[in-house]
Amino acid sequence: MRVLRPLRALSRLKGLQVVVVGLLEAIPSIWHVIIFGLFQTFVFAILGVQLFGGQFHRCNDSSVSHKDECVGRYLHYPTDVGWPIWTERKWSYSVYHFDHMGAAMVSLFIVSTASSWHQISWGGMDVAGVDHQPIENNAPLYGGFFVIFLVLSKWMWTNILVSIVVDFYMRAQKGLGKERFATSEQQKWWSAVKLNKLKSMTIMRNELIASYGIPTSGIRHWLLHIVMHNYCEVVVMVCICLNGLILATQHADQTETWSTIVQWSNFAFTIVFVLETSAKLLALFPRAYFSQGWNCFDFVITIVAMLDGTTSVFRIFRLGRLFKMVQRAKGLRALLNTLLLALPSMANVGMLLLLLTFTFAILGMNLYHEVSEGNLQAINHHLSFQSFGSSMLLLMTVATGSDITGHLHDIARTCDAPVMCYEELPPATMRYMPELPLCAYAPEPDPEPKCELRNTAFFFFPIYFMMANYLLLNLLIAIVLDKFTEMALEEGLLTNSSVIDLVRRKVMLDKFFMTLKLKVTQWRRQQEEIDMQMERVAVQRSEARLTKNKKKRSTSSTDRDHANVHSPERDPIEDQLMT
Known part of the structure; x- marks a missing residue:
């Protein structure tokens, strides 16, 4: 739990508290979008398991066509050795596959980030059957599965999430009339900058x-x-x-x-x-x-x-x-004023992003510090969890969506380099490649690499990416967009824009329909009140008639004759109705 100690800064920095409270208020607005994205991924994951289950794995010998044939040894031509060597055949399992729902969800998440997603799509286009060696471009139509999911997730769902975050921020700004993600001291600075902004x-x-x-x-x-x-x-x-x-x-x-x-x-x-x-x-x-x-x-x-x-x-x-x-330039002046006005909110959101990255960097150092450079694709001495600086740099790279596929692959499954030795080497080889060990001095030969699977990486990277990229970076976009719209309107950049005219027409139509809706609601309420009054009047009239009949029965016949001679008295209820 020591990795959570940096979160204590939330209780000391007011700027972080303001951003966290604002994000908590935004959860109801974005919750439905998140549920929709998970449901969409869940449906495609089910379809992916049906299409690609057990077909993403392969033998290290490309001449083998089936898993049962992947036994024995074969001549391998490594790039770092000038001659072929005998290597044990092994059926290797891919990190990204569709054998079950969990692996399918992770694979589709990688596709949704658009980071080296083509590697997974190529694997889907090469499938040849369960426990069969993949064949290049054996099923090219399966590439449409990944293209459709990429369009729905990256270009539609992600943009919907961005629009929801931007809409929430702008509505919060309009309701407060001040900067939403800024402290009271920053509000004063923001007001002063707005009064003394760059002018023509x-x-x-x-x-x-x-x-x-x-x-x-x-x-x-x-x-x-x-x-x-x-x-x-x-x-x-x-x-x-x-x-x-x-x-x-x-x-x-x-x-x-x-x-x-x-x-x-x-x-x-x-x-x-x-x-x-x-x-x-x-x-x-x-x-x-x-x-x-x-x-x-x-x-x-x-x-x-x-x-x-x-x-x-x-x-x-x-x-x-x-x-x-x-x-002189209105556009440049609007951009620079946007930067000045957005600095307080951007600084607070940036501090929260830095705190999030700091926490995950410490957590990554505790979990994956033993993963070092070697037989890896993306992890090296610059990007790894062996030091704090390289951990921060790796996570900032992941937050921008750069090569998250390679980093997750290397952390989730690490394989040690195989140990090989040679009984006899040509004399010229020792002159140019003296690092090749002989069996007499090398450890026990093991041509097969030892691999270790870390399932925590499948939760570590997606959680950090969604919090950093989908939430905080999109919030920065919302802040800049709101301030730029304000400055562009003041500079007159959007005065004659068709977009503004369209928005104005939409606002007028919304106002008209809202007024019409209010009129209809008021008319319905008036009709309901009239109906209720009519019901009350009918009840009162029936009660009055019953009372009148009782009086008539109790009176004498003389009084009844006298009452028949005189004109009947008017009903007070009828007078009320006439009124």
């Missing part, structure tokens, strides 16, 4: 003039008119782009002529940028000039460019001028 050049120019006024001096007024003119901004932007393109042309072993051209072009661009900065400083004076962040940024870049030599590492700071294009 025109807005910044107007704010600067409104705050400090127009210079009265003739030279300063003339310089301000030049540096604030649109043509001047266009010229500066062109110089910035050309400077970036020239820096991008530098390469190793470039000629001396091209190095000279790059050096003098950088010198010319530096003069242009120094003149622009000097003109702005003289026109606005330092107080007004340094009141805007972009001017401070330009000043620092210009100073670095002036101090830059031919081989200075500060040359890379020249590329910072490319960010000035944000002031």
